[in-house]
Amino acid sequence: MVADSSELVLDSVDREILRLLQKDGRMSNVQLAEQVNLSPPACLRRVQRLEASGVIAGYVMLVDPRRVGKKTSLFVEITLQSQSEEAVSAFEKAVIGCPGVMECYFMAGDVDYLLRVLVNDPEDYEFLYRRHLSRLPGVARIKSNLALRSVSRRTEVEL
Incomplete structure (x- = not known):
């Protein structure tokens, strides 16, 4: 490299x-x-x-989500109505403040964004969906995938 x-x-x-x-x-x-x-x-x-130099971006401690009641992980695919610079910018600005959204990735492929979401339970996700995700600007389609369990989770970057 x-x-x-x-x-x-x-x-x-x-x-x-x-x-x-x-x-x-x-x-x-x-x-x-x-x-x-x-x-x-x-x-x-x-x-x-x-x-x-920014190689060390910061220091954090890791919380076990299950130990604090966040027992449900979902991966949410978002497709926007438009991929214009304005639509993308408005969506990204809004999703940053969305509760429960742990990560948001701008994607190449069939969907525009992939979100990793942590919630207490399915009812908590329904609330998040109705009050936040469905109200994000420019959203045309939301597809949710429930994670049954984590098989592998890493925080260390291979060097």
Whole structure:
């Protein structure tokens, strides 16, 4: 893979730092430095460079949705009436504020958008559908697919 001019060139130490931080974002700099065989100041400089360049986009903790009552996952396909720049822009602006929508992807293919939605139960999804999804601007068609269970879920990017 050839890096473009805005892409930071990563060496094996950078990749190991990223691999370790993806597994445990709360790891202390001293622990991280020990595991990658750097001094703490050198390790910190590398992490700061990765953050400043945007390779490290942020830090989060993961919540198990089932443990907080969000037991129903759905994948929702949205087709717009028009794919004009105005219609796409209006839809995208509105969907960002839509409750329960965890992810939204602009697609190539048969549908315009694919949403991953988390809700408490089917009744909660019906409320979301009636009050939010069906009212998004420019929507021509909504098709919902219920996920029975998660087989694989990753948060780590392969490096």
